Amino acid sequence: xxxxxxxxxxxxxxxxxxxxxxxxxxKRTFLGFLWTLLNPLLTAxxxxxxxxxxxxxxxxxxxxxxxxxxxxxxxxxxxxxxATGTLTGNVSLIxxxxxxxxxxxxxVVIAQMVNFAFxxxxxxxxxxxxxxxxSLNWLIGIPILAxxxxxxxxxxxxxxxxxxxxxxxxxxxxxxxxxxxFWMTPIIYPLSAVPEGARPFLTLNPVSYPIQAxxxxxxxxxxxxxxxxxxxxxxxxxxxxxxxxxxxxxGRLDEVx
Amino acid sequence: xxRPELVEVPCPELVEGASPATxxxxxxxxxxxxxQRDRPGLKELLVNAPRFFNGRTKGFWALRGVSFTVNKGExxxxxxxxxxxxxxxxxxxxxxxxxxxxxxxxxxxxxxxLELGAGxxxxxxxxxxxxxxxxxxxxxxxxxxxxxxxxxxxxELAEFVHLPLRTYSxxxxxxxxxxxxxxxxxxxxxxxxxxxxxxxxxxxxxxxxLTDLIGGGVTTVFVxxxxxxxxxxxxxxxxxEQGEVRAEGEAGQVVEExxxxxxxx
Numbered sequence: 001x002x003x004x005x006x007x008x009x010x011x012x013x014x015x016x017x018x019x020x021x022x023x024x025x026x027k028r029t030f031l032g033f034l035w036t037l038l039n040p041l042l043t044a045x046x047x048x049x050x051x052x053x054x055x056x057x058x059x060x061x062x063x064x065x066x067x068x069x070x071x072x073x074x075x076x077x078x079x080x081x082x083a084t085g086t087l088t089g090n091v092s093l094i095x096x097x098x099x100x101x102x103x104x105x106x107x108v109v110i111a112q113m114v115n116f117a118f119x120x121x122x123x124x125x126x127x128x129x130x131x132x133x134x135s136l137n138w139l140i141g142i143p144i145l146a147x148x149x150x151x152x153x154x155x156x157x158x159x160x161x162x163x164x165x166x167x168x169x170x171x172x173x174x175x176x177x178x179x180x181x182f183w184m185t186p187i188i189y190p191l192s193a194v195p196e197g198a199r200p201f202l203t204l205n206p207v208s209y210p211i212q213a214x215x216x217x218x219x220x221x222x223x224x225x226x227x228x229x230x231x232x233x234x235x236x237x238x239x240x241x242x243x244x245x246x247x248x249x250x251g252r253l254d255e256v257x
Numbered sequence: 258x259x260r261p262e263l264v265e266v267p268c269p270e271l272v273e274g275a276s277p278a279t280x281x282x283x284x285x286x287x288x289x290x291x292x293q294r295d296r297p298g299l300k301e302l303l304v305n306a307p308r309f310f311n312g313r314t315k316g317f318w319a320l321r322g323v324s325f326t327v328n329k330g331e332x333x334x335x336x337x338x339x340x341x342x343x344x345x346x347x348x349x350x351x352x353x354x355x356x357x358x359x360x361x362x363x364x365x366x367x368x369x370x371l372e373l374g375a376g377x378x379x380x381x382x383x384x385x386x387x388x389x390x391x392x393x394x395x396x397x398x399x400x401x402x403x404x405x406x407x408x409x410x411x412x413e414l415a416e417f418v419h420l421p422l423r424t425y426s427x428x429x430x431x432x433x434x435x436x437x438x439x440x441x442x443x444x445x446x447x448x449x450x451x452x453x454x455x456x457x458x459x460x461x462x463x464x465x466x467l468t469d470l471i472g473g474g475v476t477t478v479f480v481x482x483x484x485x486x487x488x489x490x491x492x493x494x495x496x497x498e499q500g501e502v503r504a505e506g507e508a509g510q511v512v513e514e515x516x517x518x519x520x521x522x
Contacts, residue, residue: 005397012398016389020378027380096375097393098352098367254354255290 013099017107022114036115040074041122051188059190061219064126068218069187069211071123072145075116076153076207077178079109083157084164084174087250091257101250105157109150116146123218132219141217144228149210151235155242156206162249165256181205186212206234280364280445280476281327281350287358288345288500289316319345321500322359332477334491334508336484336515341497343480347371347447350478365444365476368394370467372449373434383409383418383425383433390437404440411466412436413459428455439466446470446477484512 003011026035044067051057051066059065086104087094094101120142127134164170184205186194191212194202202208210231216224320342327333335343348354349361351369376393377386387408391401401408409415412432414425422430432455448467455463471477471490481487487494487508494511496504504511 009392009395009397013392015398016392020389024378024380092372093375093393095348095353096369096372098395099393251355254348 010100010103014103014107014110017103018110018114021107021111037118037122040071040115040119043074044070047188057188061130061132064123064130064132064219065190065215066188067119067126068123068215069185071116071119072149072211072214073182073185073187073207074119075112076149076211077182078115079112079153080156080160081174081178082112083108084160084171086157087161087165087253088168088171088257094253094257101253102158102246105161105246106154109154109157112153113146113150127218132221134218135221137217137221137223141213141223144223145210145214145217145231148228148231148235149207151239152206152210152231155235155238155240158242158246159238162246165253166249181207184208186215206238207231209234278329279326280329280331281325281333281478282360282362283323283325283350284360285358286320286323286346286349286356286361287318288320288342288349288354289318289357291316316357319500320349320356323497323500323502325495325502325505327476327478329476330474331493332471332479332491334487334494334511335478335480335497336482336487336494336512337497337503338519340499342500343497344371344449346497347449347478347480350445351447363445366395366442367445367447368438368441368443370435370438370446370448373431373438377422377430377434379423380421382421383412383414386422386433387418387437390434391441394438394441396441408436408440411439411462428459431455432459435463439463439470443470443475446475448477448479448481450481450483484516488512 022036023033026032029035031038044063047066047070048063052062083105086108087101090104093104124134160170160174164174184202185208186202191202191208209227213224213227213231216222216227323342323346325333335346337343345354347369348371349356350363351367351371352363374386374390376389378389381389384405387405388398388401391404391408392398396404409418412435414429414433414436417425417429422433425433435455446467468490477490479487479491491508493506494508495502496511496515504514
């Protein structure tokens with residue numbers, strides 16, 4: 001397949017940005033790349049201790065239950081947080097060279113997805129440990145859910161990054177909103193624990209249904225098509241909106257950055 | 258990439274025979290910036306509420322109706338005092354900024370020699386930074402690989418390229434950046450006062466590389482406060498004042514006019 005030089009060049013640029021994001025982050029640390037795995041594991045440990053020892057949640061296979069949702073969530077939360085400061089943090093690049101700015105956001109989301117991919121073996125191990133061995137559905141469900149979630153995160157990333165240029169307070173608000181969303185997402189509790197009347201509010205949270213779908217896939221080998229469907233609709237809406245907003249607002253970046 | 262034979266003329270001749278094709282066409286360019294570059298915060302909003310809601314839409318016009326063309330192989334100098342709009346004009350030509358009004362067309366691969374070293378990262382080695390910077394400037398990774406030896410040789414940093422950039426002196430970093438920029442096979446070169454890169458011998462070398470490029474038919478726009486450099490490197494010049502073209506013509510003439518006006522001021 002013949003691809004044009006511009007496409008080739010942009011792919012190369014994306015590749016370099018992703019590698020920079022994935023590997024160089026921990027370049028000068030002793031454990032290096034291991035932190036990619038250690039970070040989510042340690043976070044998980046904190047939650048595990050808090051909810052099984054101190055709060056005594058009565059949920060079956062709690063470690064698996066928690067991680068099956070926490071890992072996809074971290075991909076979402078990490079990307080959105082980093083993306084918010086991506087345009088404002090790369091002022092010199094944006095003023096020095098011409099390149100498609102959305103590649104910066106794309107590289108953040110891809111890098112975080114790579115981190116997520118590294119947690120999959122942990123989930124696989126847990127599945128066997130809790131005697132809930134995976135079926136072929138994993139092979140179908142993971143790519144589909146990953147695509148849906150990728151689109152949602154990328155769309156949101158486009159929005160928050162460009163909005164933060166014009167309204168810098170957003171960077172600080174995002175941290176709070178993300179932690180609010182964390183508690184509004186069925187991560188440490190099952191979706192079924194939410195009262196019927198409050199369910200509609202969950203749709204305000206773009207990832208609550210995809211997250212639940214991830215957990216159904218990992219723990220029960222089921223493809224929860226209704227939830228995946230809701231996720232897909234969210235993805236299309238968010239992506240279109242994000243794309244439109246980014247195109248509209250990123251043209252005049254040089255005047256405000 | 259064969260380096261063109263050294264042309265020992267101070268002011269490079271225009272390429273003979275080739276019909277003068279327009280490479281840069283600027284038509285009535287206007288560029289405004291919001292006057293309040295610092296976004297007003299809540300405090301300012303409360304204090305200056307009335308003023309805030311009135312004429313805030315007024316901007317600062319950095320360029321007011323600038324028009325010019327540059328033909329292929331031509332070298333255009335831009336002179337003027339600080340704040341005259343020279344750098345704004347260069348950023349429009351480069352494409353990192355869009356004109357508020359007007360039409361601008363630039364044909365060909367633009368290479369900025371404005372601020373060098375886009376994408377440089379202190380924790381990466383010299384070689385890794387060459388790749389990042391090269392791709393940032395529009396090369397593919399394969400193209401960077403093909404030119405790697407040339408770039409390293411030009412930078413004279415062969416012993417250091419495997420060390421992280423943070424161990425380099427600032428002069429060495431600039432040499433590396435200049436070496437990458439000059440090897441991107443530019444068709445349109447945008448230069449902003451960076452002839453002073455590195456030590457004396459490297460300055461001579463970078464100056465010669467620049468003259469070679471211009472002599473080799475690369476279209477150049479050159480911003481400088483050094484009237485000597487403008488006279489030496491440019492065919493034509495534009496004198497910008499407060500965002501408008503005050504004079505345009507043969508480089509030596511414009512420089513003379515400009516100097517005369519400065520003497521009176």
